[in-house]
Amino acid sequence: MVTRSKAGIFKPKALCADNVEVKVEPSSIEEALAHPDWRLVVQAEYDALIANSTWELCSLPPGRKAIGYKWLFKIKKNPDGTINRRKARLVANGCSQVPRCDFQETFSPVVKHATIRVILSVVVTKGWPLRQVDVNNAFLNGDLTDDVFMKSL
Template sequence: MQDMELRRSKRARRSTLPDFYVYLQEPEHDILGKDDPENFKQAIMGEDNERWLAAMKSKLESMRKNGVWELKVLPQGCKPIGCKWVYKTKRDSKGAIDRYKAKLVAKGYTQQEGIDYTKTFSPVSTKDSWRVIMALVAHFDLHLYQMDVKIAFLNGHLKEEIYMQQPEENVLDSCIYVKISRRHYVLLVLYMDDILLASTNLTLLHGVKVFLSKHFEMTDLGEASYVLGIEISRDRKRGLLGLSQKGCIEKILKRFNMMECVGGDVPINKGDKFSREQVTKTDQEKLEMADKPYASLVGSLMYA
């Protein structure tokens, strides 16, 4: 497989981001993620403390095996960066808990751009590319499996390197890999720590899985059925592949108490304008809108 060019962020730094930007940039976002522990104390004091402790031990063991850090005496004049645990409950397409994940992350917001770092990047394929792959899977009846990188960010190297850019106007997705072996091929779609493998041949696909597992600690999730909050259903005899966000939509409706709402083609009519005259004024209006924060609600719709 060919090496990919890393997609680097060129966004200007801001102190805060609107809710809808956070929704769009977080591939693993769970509408009900508010139930996850927000800090270490909540994790060890909650009813699932044993599971969260196991997840944290697993992460620390992965760091030890990968030689991520060494214990040192802080040199004089150096300012250490803080860290924190981030907890995530992974769920399947039915909403049942699949596994518990814990990540130890640095508090990067204490760093200064141009001094402590220059650019940030994350390997994320575009949704358009993802849909093209799904269309190819349906059309050519490809085998479709998925894998998860347990420690995606621990495999990055911080040593400075220079990457050559592709010629201008050469449209490509740097997170799509292709391996060709005679008349068979494997397509690999990378989205952070989620990997989709589509192939014309199971033997070739298995070889790629073995190759990845030798170089990275992987979890084989079997045939793809639920990826990025999207449920995948197939009828291979009829050459059909369906994509559904029903579970995501139901979580959005449940969160904003709109399970009994009336369906519509679009949330608002094109050309509608909002003004300060439409904001809540009475106590009753404020009570009715208390559980419908505008930015989060719009962000949820945009993510779906």
């Protein structure tokens, strides 16, 4: 048997040094706001939070504790390693809350693997096109029954 390597046939490695860009997520909001691309992403996240009436400003009642927040940054890449888009999310530091004191229960919407398999099998049998969708800013349809106080931005 003659393999490619025995025959001296080698696939050339495609190396490209054009447009070398440091692809590091910022570790703070100050770093993000110093970069114009990240500034646009942070502004879009903030605008979406305001448009969805995510919070209202108020003074902290006596005896209540305000939880902190953090900005999270992520670079989404294409298969070839180039930047597809940047994501910024404002998240509350829920780890500082005490169960049964600050909240009663937690819920995270998760799809079961069996559901995904059923949907994919229906798509394949029907010959339907399949596309992936990434929701830019998703909110649960429901109101909180308890008041949650977060430090202001």
